[in-house]
Amino acid sequence: MTGGGAGRMTVAAVVTRGAPFALVEAEIPEPGPGEIRVAVKAAGICHTDLAFRDLELGTPLPMVLGHEGAGIVDQVGPGVEGVRPGDRVALSYDSCGLCPVCREGAPQYCEEFGLRNIAGLGPDMAPRLRLAGGGPLFASFFGQSSFAPLAITRPRNTVRIPAGLPFHLAAPLGCGMQTGAGAILNTLGGRPGQSLAVLGAGAVGLAAVMAARVAGMDPIVAVDRVPARLDLARALGATHGFLSGDGLAAELAAIRPGFDAVLDTTGVPALIELGIAALATRGTMLVLGISPPGAQAAFALSGFLGGKRIQGLIEGDADPQAFVPKLAALHLEGRFPHDRLVGTFPFAEINRAAHAMESGETVKPVLLFGD
Numbered sequence: 001m002t003g004g005g006a007g008r009m010t011v012a013a014v015v016t017r018g019a020p021f022a023l024v025e026a027e028i029p030e031p032g033p034g035e036i037r038v039a040v041k042a043a044g045i046c047h048t049d050l051a052f053r054d055l056e057l058g059t060p061l062p063m064v065l066g067h068e069g070a071g072i073v074d075q076v077g078p079g080v081e082g083v084r085p086g087d088r089v090a091l092s093y094d095s096c097g098l099c100p101v102c103r104e105g106a107p108q109y110c111e112e113f114g115l116r117n118i119a120g121l122g123p124d125m126a127p128r129l130r131l132a133g134g135g136p137l138f139a140s141f142f143g144q145s146s147f148a149p150l151a152i153t154r155p156r157n158t159v160r161i162p163a164g165l166p167f168h169l170a171a172p173l174g175c176g177m178q179t180g181a182g183a184i185l186n187t188l189g190g191r192p193g194q195s196l197a198v199l200g201a202g203a204v205g206l207a208a209v210m211a212a213r214v215a216g217m218d219p220i221v222a223v224d225r226v227p228a229r230l231d232l233a234r235a236l237g238a239t240h241g242f243l244s245g246d247g248l249a250a251e252l253a254a255i256r257p258g259f260d261a262v263l264d265t266t267g268v269p270a271l272i273e274l275g276i277a278a279l280a281t282r283g284t285m286l287v288l289g290i291s292p293p294g295a296q297a298a299f300a301l302s303g304f305l306g307g308k309r310i311q312g313l314i315e316g317d318a319d320p321q322a323f324v325p326k327l328a329a330l331h332l333e334g335r336f337p338h339d340r341l342v343g344t345f346p347f348a349e350i351n352r353a354a355h356a357m358e359s360g361e362t363v364k365p366v367l368l369f370g371d
């Protein structure tokens, strides 16, 4: 199936909104100009995949999701530089590299972000895959659609990885780990001795905890509904773990009268409001959780002039070409132990893996593709 030519493969597609992933036969072309074809070896599942599986968020159906892929370059199209067949790579979000925002060094806010990552279309505005029985199969999700043994990617979202990093640990770097760690290391610029509270100890929140430890922040407070998540957060560098609930504001205040930074990964308005209220002078509230459409949060103006800020962000404000290798290096140095979050599943068991994430049994499920 690899090594050139059009290919036929079994992919996991969303055929019916809200239904489990369906394994269907699909056809994939050779990579076109500026495109890369990657033999996917591992793909993480992120909450964003399940949101796009279940909710009407503007993506067409049937569509192949998956946006934390890692694998081996199978073939490169005309004009591709920087990667060659056989290279080991991790996949991340795509950006154009040409718009004013990309040129300012903020590709995560690229003017073509929606087109390249959400719309399901290739550069010619047509889907890149076809159902084997005929008909379009939308793909190019986050410039990849890696719930498939082969994915069409582009140079800007295809990142070479070190030889020592296994694919199942490379895969989650491209979204979840990048998002949480980047919020601390890029957006906030976390410094030694700064205080931090992380609301939600899922994959993104735990990545933030690990990055905060790298940055020397202290104390690092993790908050979650699940006691086992707090144990894991402590093992990864959190100094305190609190259950979310009525006593939370008082527990935070007992640690620090105000926090230099609070990071919300939950998107729950009441928690975001609590986080803003817990800020110290010059404190920063980082908001990156997904909230339901129309959700609002309020905050007290009293005290807000004390240099406080509320900052939203996506993808850890990271350029994957720089940040994925940085996280890989930290992992190989033993300073970013995200292997503690990962549980692996055979690709064919994608629905069991998704359920394990929803139930909280596995923080970061990663699908493995056999040969």
Ligand SMILES: [Zn+2]
Pocket: 095, 096, 097, 098, 099, 100, 101, 102, 103, 107, 109, 110, 111, 112
């Ligand atoms: Zn751009």
Ligand SMILES: [Zn+2]
Pocket: 046, 047, 048, 049, 067, 175, 176
């Ligand atoms: Zn994601």
